[in-house]
Amino acid sequence: MSASRAAAWFEANTHEWSEWTLAQLMEAKAGHSVSLVVPARNEAGTVGDVVGRVRETLVDTVALIDEIVVIDSDSTDATAAVAADAGAVVHRSRDIRPDLGSVPGKGEAMWKSLFVTQGDLIVFMDADLTDWDTHFVPGLLGPLLTRPEVALVKGYYERPGQSGPLDGGRVTELVARPTIALEHPELAGLIQPLAGEWAARRSLLEQLHMPTGYAVEIASLIDTADLLGVEAIAQVGLGVRAHSHQPLLDLGAMATQLLAAVGRRRGTPPAAPDAAPDHQPDRQLDQELDGQVVLRQYRPREGRIEPAERVVLLGERPPARSVM
Structure with a gap:
């Protein structure tokens, strides 16, 4: 436009x-x-x-x-x-x-x-x-x-x-x-x-x-x-x-989700999901639902900079009409 x-x-x-x-x-x-x-x-x-x-x-x-x-x-x-x-x-x-x-x-x-x-x-x-x-x-x-x-x-x-x-x-x-x-x-x-x-x-x-x-x-x-x-x-x-x-640092996870969604609509899905059993859905409806990535961030702690990893969920739900 x-x-x-x-x-x-x-x-x-x-x-x-x-x-x-x-x-x-x-x-x-x-x-x-x-x-x-x-x-x-x-x-x-x-x-x-x-x-x-x-x-x-x-x-x-x-x-x-x-x-x-x-x-x-x-x-x-x-x-x-x-x-x-x-x-x-x-x-x-x-x-x-x-x-x-x-x-x-x-x-x-x-x-x-x-x-x-x-x-x-x-x-x-x-x-x-x-x-x-x-x-x-x-x-x-x-x-x-x-x-x-x-x-x-x-x-x-x-x-x-x-x-x-x-x-x-x-x-x-x-x-x-x-x-x-x-x-x-x-x-x-x-x-x-x-x-x-x-x-x-x-x-x-x-x-x-x-x-x-x-x-x-x-x-x-x-x-x-x-x-x-x-x-x-x-x-x-x-x-x-x-x-x-x-x-x-929470905004980093939000930004990651946004970029993943835009990429998916471009035809570029997120990379293969990293394993994170505690975040798996109860039931996988399709391959997109449990997409996720590990976001590596860095935080100060006791005078040092330490890495911290957080799982960011990137999955999507199908149109609700399809599962009504």
Whole structure:
């Protein structure tokens, strides 16, 4: 996509949450049902506020969201209990379709949500939000409810930090954006391609191969553009958003997953997986599911620099429609 085409896409497909009134969205929702899905792992400190604040705003607008579902991805804290107390329906990822096996990861939780939700429109929100507003949900629904040609909506927002209003998107700026420029320039108009707040039509989501980890964000964009064209993607400004930041070494694992997913879509699958028996899925559906690599990192310890190895899962789930 040329710079002029990217600019044209940006102009036609970039919205602000305030473009639609609640009354307009309620009218447009006729014939649709909406599921809000919150994938969570060890987020007991924030998930209750996310669920509770959304539910509080539904007192007069309950028809906008039909269900709030938290998918607990093997948390070791009280995430599930806190989310349930706040009013969400909680499912443990491992317990959803146990015949399909289970692996840890955000993408796995999102994929598993397709088996326990009912909405034809699905909104995803991260569980670790600390500074946000409840217009996130109606904002993301705006293009889906008012533009039939749109199948996926990405949020974008200011992320205040020491370096300015877009501070904090380290994997976005150092990995995702350069990769998009080199390999998928059709997506160059997206302000925050890795945003955790997004929405899509179930009919699209059930067709997508989903990486089980953090690469689910970039993979969904690439695959949607491939299936339907980039015109089926829109983005909505949601104002200010803040969340807990990942440690730098954890970002290395996220970047590895992203690069592997992009490479797979290029036709370059990850190298043969390294053995890691403790991370094997309960049941291997296809060869792609248990792909993994050992990422060698270095950490200071007691005055020395020591290597540390971590297993990074690179597997993907097949389209949910194929195993319904």
